[in-house]
Amino acid sequence: MTNPNFDLLMWARTTGFDIALAIMVGGILLRVVEIVVLGRKKDLARPKGNPVAQGLKTIFTRSLPRKGMVKEAPVTYVGGYLFHIGFAVAFLFLGAHIALITDLTGLGWPEANKALIETAAAVAVVALIALAWTRFSNPVRRMLTTFDDWLVWTLSILPLVTGYIAVNKLFGDGTLMMAIHMLSAEALMVAFPFTKLMHAVTFAMARYYNGSIQGRKGAES
Amino acid sequence: MTERPLLPELLRANGISRRGFMKYCAALTSALALPPALAPKIAWALENAARPSVIWLSFQECTGCTESITRSAAPTIEDLIFNAVSLDYHHTLMAASGTAAEEARLAAMEANYGKYLLVVDGSIPVDNPAYSCIAGISNLEMLKETAAGAAAIVAVGTCAAFGGIPHANPNPTGAVAVGDIITDKPIINVPGCPPIPIVMTSVLAHYLTFGLPDLDELGRPKAFYGETIHDRCYRRPFYDKGLFAEGFDDEGARAGWCLYKLGCKGPTTKSVCATVKWNDGTSFPIQSGHPCLGCTEPNFWDNGGFYKPLSTPAGDYRRVGLAAAAAGAALGVAGGLMGRANKARAARAHEAVDAHDLEKKS
Ligand code: SF4
Ligand code: SF4
Numbered sequence: 001m002t003n004p005n006f007d008l009l010m011w012a013r014t015t016g017f018d019i020a021l022a023i024m025v026g027g028i029l030l031r032v033v034e035i036v037v038l039g040r041k042k043d044l045a046r047p048k049g050n051p052v053a054q055g056l057k058t059i060f061t062r063s064l065p066r067k068g069m070v071k072e073a074p075v076t077y078v079g080g081y082l083f084h085i086g087f088a089v090a091f092l093f094l095g096a097h098i099a100l101i102t103d104l105t106g107l108g109w110p111e112a113n114k115a116l117i118e119t120a121a122a123v124a125v126v127a128l129i130a131l132a133w134t135r136f137s138n139p140v141r142r143m144l145t146t147f148d149d150w151l152v153w154t155l156s157i158l159p160l161v162t163g164y165i166a167v168n169k170l171f172g173d174g175t176l177m178m179a180i181h182m183l184s185a186e187a188l189m190v191a192f193p194f195t196k197l198m199h200a201v202t203f204a205m206a207r208y209y210n211g212s213i214q215g216r217k218g219a220e221s
Numbered sequence: 222m223t224e225r226p227l228l229p230e231l232l233r234a235n236g237i238s239r240r241g242f243m244k245y246c247a248a249l250t251s252a253l254a255l256p257p258a259l260a261p262k263i264a265w266a267l268e269n270a271a272r273p274s275v276i277w278l279s280f281q282e283c284t285g286c287t288e289s290i291t292r293s294a295a296p297t298i299e300d301l302i303f304n305a306v307s308l309d310y311h312h313t314l315m316a317a318s319g320t321a322a323e324e325a326r327l328a329a330m331e332a333n334y335g336k337y338l339l340v341v342d343g344s345i346p347v348d349n350p351a352y353s354c355i356a357g358i359s360n361l362e363m364l365k366e367t368a369a370g371a372a373a374i375v376a377v378g379t380c381a382a383f384g385g386i387p388h389a390n391p392n393p394t395g396a397v398a399v400g401d402i403i404t405d406k407p408i409i410n411v412p413g414c415p416p417i418p419i420v421m422t423s424v425l426a427h428y429l430t431f432g433l434p435d436l437d438e439l440g441r442p443k444a445f446y447g448e449t450i451h452d453r454c455y456r457r458p459f460y461d462k463g464l465f466a467e468g469f470d471d472e473g474a475r476a477g478w479c480l481y482k483l484g485c486k487g488p489t490t491k492s493v494c495a496t497v498k499w500n501d502g503t504s505f506p507i508q509s510g511h512p513c514l515g516c517t518e519p520n521f522w523d524n525g526g527f528y529k530p531l532s533t534p535a536g537d538y539r540r541v542g543l544a545a546a547a548a549g550a551a552l553g554v555a556g557g558l559m560g561r562a563n564k565a566r567a568a569r570a571h572e573a574v575d576a577h578d579l580e581k582k583s
Contacts, residue, residue: 001382001398001410001440003518006519010520010525013533017534017538021538022541022544025542025549026552027549030550030553030556032553034553037558037560037561038557039561099532099533103529111464112463113461114460114461117463169452175488178531182532
């Protein structure tokens with residue numbers, strides 16, 4: 001006799017995780033290495049400024065909104081920040097997640113309490129809904145939004161929602177909900193290298209590249 | 222069947238007052254999540270009900286279940302509850318042995334056919350019946366034969382309920398649970414390795430008083446397996462605060478923090494250990510500083526390691542990850558080189574076109 005909920009949880013902890021990890025790690029390396037190998041033509045002109053310093057600086061400065069933009073698209077900016085911060089806090093400071101990170105990397109840090117994690121998760125969910133709404137209500141943005149975007153949106157909100165349900169036992173079997181939460185995170189891992197989620201890795205490369213071009217020309221980026 | 226003194230007599234002989242007995246019945250009633258008004262009914266049933274014949278079969282087991290139930294601080298009322306039934310066959314407890322013992326089983330079966338309660342501890346090997354025999358009869362054969370005339374079956378312990386330790390990977394004997402073989406009788410699963418004594422006696426009391434208890438989808442009485450350890454754990458405030466013991470003797474362990482990171486399976490384990498506790502309510506594993514192993518759940522032995530946190534992968538993922546990284550990098554190099562080759566080919570194939578050419582073509 002077996003417990004199908006427990007078996008699903010074990011699948012998510014074994015085969016499911018292995019598949020998701022292989023696709024995520026393999027996919028990220030595939031894309032990053034490909035970008036690096038493709039390379040760029042050497043710029044023979046003598047640099048007017050410092051491309052490396054500008055490149056490195058740009059990685060950080062582009063995290064700040066350009067002048068006037070917050071007013072122009074407040075939901076996009078504020079919602080974007082809140083989602084990223086909320087998701088990061090909920091992912092990085094829950095005890096169970098830190099246990100996973102420690103198992104994977106050997107690194108660890110102090111855990112946050114339930115109230116903080118749940119507030120962060122709730123903020124991230126509300127921000128995601130607001131962001132979806134701006135995309136839906138504005139005809140231009142709606143036109144620009146592809147299937148890929150909605151998929152990424154769904155895959156990002158699911159771990160937050162399922163995690164909240166599993167921890168608080170809102171409904172359903174606790175073990176089943178925990179399994180579903182893990183599977184939702186694994187779905188995110190699988191999609192990661194092949195969707196816009198990849199920006200979490202490539203943003204630094206892209207920003208550095210853009211910044212260094214400007215730096216080379218002696219311009220501020 | 223030997224005639225035994227009835228429960229009231231035994232209680233008196235053991236110096237247990239009427240009041241003590243009623244208190245115990247009230248405890249059983251609350252353990253069963255029944256309204257307190259039913260306590261007298263339980264008491265009445267235990268004292269007066271016709272003592273049903275019970276046949277107890279032990280298969281691939283360690284006798285831990287029998288030990289748990291019979292060796293609690295003696296003489297407890299739990300022991301005496303057994304006297305509310307007529308335990309006609311239990312090869313660890315009965316005086317008779319060999320052929321005489323088997324005869325007792327057959328006689329009890331014949332005398333109470335269709336009415337006796339069958340209790341089983343231990344799993345049943347089905348790969349080769351010879352792996353476990355009693356008096357030359359294979360466990361499988363004995364179970365089928367005895368179950369045929371039973372009114373109901375109680376599978377005591379995780380081995381009987383779900384296969385337990387003998388069933389653990391790689392399951393050398395092909396061990397299965399009672400419910401995997403017998404499908405045409407009501408089966409009450411009372412898992413635990415071993416189960417808590419009062420859970421066992423309460424299930425018996427319920428059966429004697431009201432018949433079969435309410436069961437969950439795994440055949441466990443809902444009154445005892447309705448909530449997880451984590452739902453009722455006294456260390457739960459530490460879990461919620463994010464305070465975890467990281468080792469068995471670190472500051473967190475000494476301060477009594479949550480044992481999740483030491484592999485506690487409380488969140489996925491349904492049992493009343495955290496409230497009913499063991500040894501007459503003295504303590505339970507988590508209170509003694511050890512994470513819950515999840516022993517009331519199927520396949521608890523193969524849950525990825527007792528000391529691995531529930532949120533961590535249970536497989537050998539490092540090798541998979543390294544292989545994927547190498548494959549991904551190799552494919553990336555190949556993709557990059559192909560892209561470069563394409564670019565070079567396009568550059569070679571490039572023809573200069575001017576406005577006149579375009580005009581001619583259009
Ligand atoms: S369930 Fe545990 S205690 Fe009971 S027989 Fe099996 S191994 Fe022994
Ligand atoms: S010790 Fe185990 S059961 Fe108790 S709160 Fe921590 S994880 Fe839950």
